[in-house]
Structures are given as C-alpha cells and as structure tokens.
Amino acid sequence: MTEPVDRTPRRKPKAEVRKIGGRELKPSTLMMGYGYDPQLSEGSLKPPIFLTSTFAFSSAEAGKRHFEGITGLREGGAEGLVYSRFNGPNQEILEDRLGVWEGAESSLVFSSGMSAIATLLLAYCSAGDVIVHSGPLYAATEGFIANVMSRYGVGWVDFAAGADRAGIEDAIARGRALAAEQGGKLALIYLESPANPTNALVDIEAVAAARDAAFAGEERYPPVAIDNTFLGPLWQRPLGHGADIVVYSLTKYAGGHSDLVAGGLSGSKRWMGPVRSLRNTMGTILDPNTSWMLLRSLETLEIRMQRATENAIRVCDFLKDHPKVAGVGFLGLLKDARQKDIYQRHCTGPGSTFSLFIKGGEAESFRFLDSLKVAKLAVSLGGTETLASHPAAMTHLSVPAQRKALLGITDNLVRVSIGIEDPDDLIADFEQALAAV
Ligand SMILES: *Cc1c(COP(=O)(O)O)cnc(C)c1O
Numbered sequence: 001m002t003e004p005v006d007r008t009p010r011r012k013p014k015a016e017v018r019k020i021g022g023r024e025l026k027p028s029t030l031m032m033g034y035g036y037d038p039q040l041s042e043g044s045l046k047p048p049i050f051l052t053s054t055f056a057f058s059s060a061e062a063g064k065r066h067f068e069g070i071t072g073l074r075e076g077g078a079e080g081l082v083y084s085r086f087n088g089p090n091q092e093i094l095e096d097r098l099g100v101w102e103g104a105e106s107s108l109v110f111s112s113g114m115s116a117i118a119t120l121l122l123a124y125c126s127a128g129d130v131i132v133h134s135g136p137l138y139a140a141t142e143g144f145i146a147n148v149m150s151r152y153g154v155g156w157v158d159f160a161a162g163a164d165r166a167g168i169e170d171a172i173a174r175g176r177a178l179a180a181e182q183g184g185k186l187a188l189i190y191l192e193s194p195a196n197p198t199n200a201l202v203d204i205e206a207v208a209a210a211r212d213a214a215f216a217g218e219e220r221y222p223p224v225a226i227d228n229t230f231l232g233p234l235w236q237r238p239l240g241h242g243a244d245i246v247v248y249s250l251t252k253y254a255g256g257h258s259d260l261v262a263g264g265l266s267g268s269k270r271w272m273g274p275v276r277s278l279r280n281t282m283g284t285i286l287d288p289n290t291s292w293m294l295l296r297s298l299e300t301l302e303i304r305m306q307r308a309t310e311n312a313i314r315v316c317d318f319l320k321d322h323p324k325v326a327g328v329g330f331l332g333l334l335k336d337a338r339q340k341d342i343y344q345r346h347c348t349g350p351g352s353t354f355s356l357f358i359k360g361g362e363a364e365s366f367r368f369l370d371s372l373k374v375a376k377l378a379v380s381l382g383g384t385e386t387l388a389s390h391p392a393a394m395t396h397l398s399v400p401a402q403r404k405a406l407l408g409i410t411d412n413l414v415r416v417s418i419g420i421e422d423p424d425d426l427i428a429d430f431e432q433a434l435a436a437v
C-alpha cells in the first residue's frame with residue numbers, strides 16, 4: 001500500500017469544529033462557518049463562487065484516488081475535487097450544512113426538487129420493480145412515477161397518507177405481490193408528509209416498523225424515503241423516526257426567498273451511494289451560484305421558519321372562526337385523533353403552509369384571491385412573502401375530477417403559505433379580502 005501523496009489542503013474542518021468542550025453546537029450556529037476554512041481562500045470570510053468546470057490534481061496518484069471515489073470503488077464520493085458535473089466546493093459546503101440540519105451522514109444537492117426525486121427513483125428502480133408510496137404526492141412526483149417510471153416497467157402501489165399500521169402493511173404486501181408477478185422487487189417506499197396539498201401526515205414510525213417486519217431476516221430491503229419539504233428541516237427530522245432518505249425541494253423553505261430552484265437528498269453514505277453515482281452520470285447536480293445562495297439562505301433558516309410559523313398561528317387563529325370561512329386545514333389546529341397522534345410523535349411545529357376553505361365555490365375563492373393586497377397570488381411556498389393560490393384551478397388542474405374529490409381538492413380550497421411580514425398586516429389583508437367575498 002502506498003501512502004496517500006495528495007498535499008492539497010483539506011477544505012473540510014475536523015469533526016471537533018462541531019463541539020465546544022462537551023457541547024454539541026446547534027445547526028443555527030454551524031450555518032455561519034461549518035465546512036469552510038477562510039484561510040484556504042485568501043481569507044475570504046464567505047466562500048467564493050468557484051466558476052470552473054474542472055480541478056487540477058496535485059499529482060497523478062491523487063487523481064487516481066479521486067476517481068476511485070467518483071466511480072464508486074470507494075464509498076462516500078471523491079476525497080478531492082475532480083470535475084463540476086461530480087462535485088465542487090460550493091456544492092460540498094452546502095451538502096455538509098444540509099447534513100447538519102438533518103443529522104445525516106451524507107447529503108447531495110440537485111438542480112431542482114424534481115431532479116433530486118427523479119435521480120432517486122431511477123437510481124433505485126429497475127424494470128419489474130415496484131414503488132410503494134403514500135398518497136397524495138406532489139403532482140409532478142405522482143406523474144413521474146405513474147407516467148415515466150411505468151414506461152421503464154416500474155409499477156406502483158399507494159396507500160392513504162393517514163393509514164394505520166395495518167393499512168401500511170397491506171400496501172407493502174400488495175407491493176411485494178405485484179413485484180413477484182412482474183419479476184422484480186419492492187425497490188423503494190416513498191412518502192410525502194405533510195402531503196401536498198392536503199397537509200395529511202404519514203406515520204413514518206409505523207412505515208419503518210412495517211418495512212422492518214416485512215423484510216425481517218432478508219439481506220436486501222427497500223429504503224424508506226420521505227419528501228420533507230413542508231416542515232423540514234426545522235419542524236420534522238424523519239431520520240430520527242426510521243426514515244432512510246430525506247427528500248427536499250430546497251426551492252421552498254430552505255431557499256426561502258422565492259428566488260431559486262434546487263433540491264436535496266440526505267441519508268447514510270450507504271443509501272446515498274447509488275444516487276451519487278447516477279447524479280455523476282446524469283449531471284443533475286446543483287450549480288455553484290445557486291449553491292452559494294442557499295448557503296446564505298441557511299444562515300437565516302431557523303429565524304425565518306420560526307417567524308413564519310408564529311405568523312401562521314396568528315393568522316389561522318383569526319381565520320378559524322370567521323363567518324366566511326368553512327374550515328382551516330392547519331397542522332396547528334388538527335382535530336382528527338390519528339393525525340394529532342402522528343403530529344405529536346413526529347413534528348415540533350406546524351409550519352406555515354395551510355388550506356383555507358372559503359364558504360362558497362370557485363367564484364368566491366377567486367374573489368378572495370383577487371382582493372388580497374399584501375399576499376401575492378402565486379403557486380409555490382416557503383418564501384419570505386405570503387402567497388395564496390387555488391389548487392383545483394392551478395397546480396392540480398390536470399388531476400381528474402374523481403381523484404380531486406377523493407383528495408379533498410375542492411373548488412373552495414385556497415392554499416396559503418405565510419411569510420415573515422408583520423402578522424397584524426397579514427390579518428388586516430385577509431380580513432379585507434374576506435369582506436370582499
Ligand atoms: C415544490 C415541491 C417539489 C418539487 O420541487 P422543485 O424544486 O419545484 O422541483 C417536490 N415536493 C414538494 C412537496 C414540493 O412542494
């Protein structure tokens with residue numbers, strides 16, 4: 001064995017940086033410096049944006065070792081920088097910090113939430129395989145599974161988000177039966193919680209337990225992945241509840257300013273390995289500029305999410321008894337005992353995205369939306385500004401009427417994402433818009 005000959009200064013600070021004495025530093029503290037050493041970049045306090053397509057090796061031996069990581073001969077990716085389709089300093093610093101929030105060994109960032117999801121599904125599924133997923137899912141995810149993965153011979157089985165242990169076990173059994181029929185395996189269990197647009201919560205602990213029971217004693221078992229875009233990383237940390245892979249649209253709360261599109265995956269090196277290899281091949285990695293913007297966003301993530309959630313609690317408290325409101329679907333106001341139980345076990349806060357049911361139908365809802373003055377009429381969520389939209393006529397327009405009815409996507413449903421404005425200004429805006437209905 002030859003000793004490593006790479007003399008490139010190591011960019012990643014040692015693990016001790018995460019501790020002072022015996023005290024583990026909190027993510028909100030680590031976001032200001034973790035994973036970056038200014039002395040390696042001319043003392044620049046903030047990381048420069050590294051606009052380069054390729055990186056010079058310190059020696060031929062170092063280049064060989066880096067490629068061992070890239071090609072998967074060694075787990076965990078390359079030890080050094082190689083080529084910008086594989087990795088880059090801005091992306092790696094961002095991945096380190098995302099991993100801090102999630103308590104994950106490894107994270108990967110992507111050009112969008114959907115490219116993260118697509119790369120994950122393609123990495124884990126082969127022809128004949130089956131995906132078991134909770135429903136509803138983000139419309140593009142559901143479409144990708146049903147319309148794209150199916151073209152490559154991948155089947156799917158779904159279960160309702162709020163299902164109990166028996167319902168989940170049944171879905172896993174149906175998934176395995178279908179896989180046996182198709183000559184494949186149950187490749188992946190894919191969850192979204194809270195679900196878009198209903199906010200229905202999935203019992204992650206029950207899913208992990210059902211998976212473990214169904215595959216007890218078997219060498220190969222499907223990972224449990226979960227889209228945590230609505231509550232994470234602050235209010236729900238699924239890896240602590242038995243999930244293996246956490247999925248993000250970083251476009252939403254993580255980016256937080258409605259000015260970028262990005263995605264992320266977190267988990268152990270073991271589960272990230274196949275996804276990293278496929279990302280290396282396909283080039284679905286995030287670009288350095290957007291990675292830099294996300295580093296800035298993560299510095300304020302906690303105060304943004306806290307403020308938005310406090311605002312949402314105030315606004316929903318005002319809306320819930322308003323005479324022109326038929327109901328409010330907010331995690332802070334859950335009535336269903338099963339959903340409440342899941343919330344109490346998995347979540348530490350209700351987030352700031354909710355469903356508002358206006359008394360009436362499409363006309364009344366449109367009137368409300370057109371009357372808002374502070375809140376903007378736009379799809380998406382998780383930004384500093386309050387947004388409102390009409391799922392039945394916008395994001396879910398193409399969903400068949402029967403499925404819409406099943407999911408509770410009614411004509412009087414308005415989706416609201418509360419931002420960080422003054423809460424009394426928001427209440428005044430909602431009050432005048434309801435008066436106009
Ligand atoms: C927005 C969103 C996505 C897709 O993310 P993009 O960044 O738009 O590609 C996936 N899942 C959920 C829950 C989302 O809200």
